[in-house]
Amino acid sequence: xxxxxxxxxxxxxxxxxxxxxxxxxxxxxxxxxxxxxxxxxxxxxxxxxxxxxxxxxxxxxxxxxxxxxx
Ligand code: SF4
Numbered sequence: 001x002x003x004x005x006x007x008x009x010x011x012x013x014x015x016x017x018x019x020x021x022x023x024x025x026x027x028x029x030x031x032x033x034x035x036x037x038x039x040x041x042x043x044x045x046x047x048x049x050x051x052x053x054x055x056x057x058x059x060x061x062x063x064x065x066x067x068x069x070x
Contacts, residue, residue, distance in 0.1 A: 024039075025038045025039070025040070026038055031066050031067060032067045047062065048062055
């Protein structure tokens with residue numbers, strides 16, 4: 001049996017595939033996608049540089065998929 005959930009891939013520009021991150025760990029526990037064990041349950045996340053420029057440090061990146069719990 002082939003399990004299509006086991007690995008996510010996307011085509012790269014050279015006709016091959018790249019693996020995508022499977023297990024996103026996150027400490028932002030007030031996000032609607034956050035689950036126990038610091039698991040992210042979003043189907044995908046979008047990470048950006050919050051300075052709007054090229055990031056030099058991890059502190060300069062943010063998850064744009066974040067949605068606060070109400
Ligand atoms: S969507 Fe972003 S902020 Fe929310 S749990 Fe996932 S990684 Fe964390």
